[in-house]
Amino acid sequence: MKYREIREQVLEAILEAVDLGLIKGTSGNIAIREPDGDMVAITPSGVAYKTMKVEDIAIITLNGEWVDGPFKPSSETPMHTAILRARSDVRATVHTHGIFATVMAMLDEELKPTTPPQSEFAPIRTVPFIMPGTEDLAKAVVDTLGDARVVLMQNHGMMCCGKTIKDAMAAATYTEEMAQTAYYAKLLGCFKPLPEESVRQMQALIAADKAV
Numbered sequence: 001m002k003y004r005e006i007r008e009q010v011l012e013a014i015l016e017a018v019d020l021g022l023i024k025g026t027s028g029n030i031a032i033r034e035p036d037g038d039m040v041a042i043t044p045s046g047v048a049y050k051t052m053k054v055e056d057i058a059i060i061t062l063n064g065e066w067v068d069g070p071f072k073p074s075s076e077t078p079m080h081t082a083i084l085r086a087r088s089d090v091r092a093t094v095h096t097h098g099i100f101a102t103v104m105a106m107l108d109e110e111l112k113p114t115t116p117p118q119s120e121f122a123p124i125r126t127v128p129f130i131m132p133g134t135e136d137l138a139k140a141v142v143d144t145l146g147d148a149r150v151v152l153m154q155n156h157g158m159m160c161c162g163k164t165i166k167d168a169m170a171a172a173t174y175t176e177e178m179a180q181t182a183y184y185a186k187l188l189g190c191f192k193p194l195p196e197e198s199v200r201q202m203q204a205l206i207a208a209d210k211a212v
């Protein structure tokens, strides 16, 4: 089988995302670019993740052209490939329909970190609703993302990226946690994000690999 390594990584990550409750049913999708190439493994469209096999993972080019695998690639391919084309530092993308991220996206404001580990993923800006699977959404996601790690998409969910699939999964996990924390704190009327200076200090520590 061609591209076994990235196919295995996609399958492992999607099963982990299902176990963590980040992805349900066939919603959400994950893409991983070859470490030294331009081919991309991505979850296929409409196949139940729990029973998916390594060979079921679709292989596409950076432009989203389907080149291998029995099932067509995710209908949300354009936003994954748009990020991978725009960001040479990114090798993996994770998209979820997380409930708290979706709720917080409706607020139309930046999602702010409330704990030190969440700082790594700030700033998190929001893209207005645009039809899924379109080039228009892909462009808006890339433009809003800039050099950040995460964007929220209104009435849809989140799009995360990272140097590795581990980094992209951490972004998805912490963003959902960030959204959940902010949601409950706002309900209680006690929402208090980390001071921006502390966020910058945490980001410097994380970049220097000195965060505890």
Ligand SMILES: [Zn+2]
Pocket: 028, 076, 095, 096, 097, 132, 156, 157
């Ligand atoms: Zn989606």
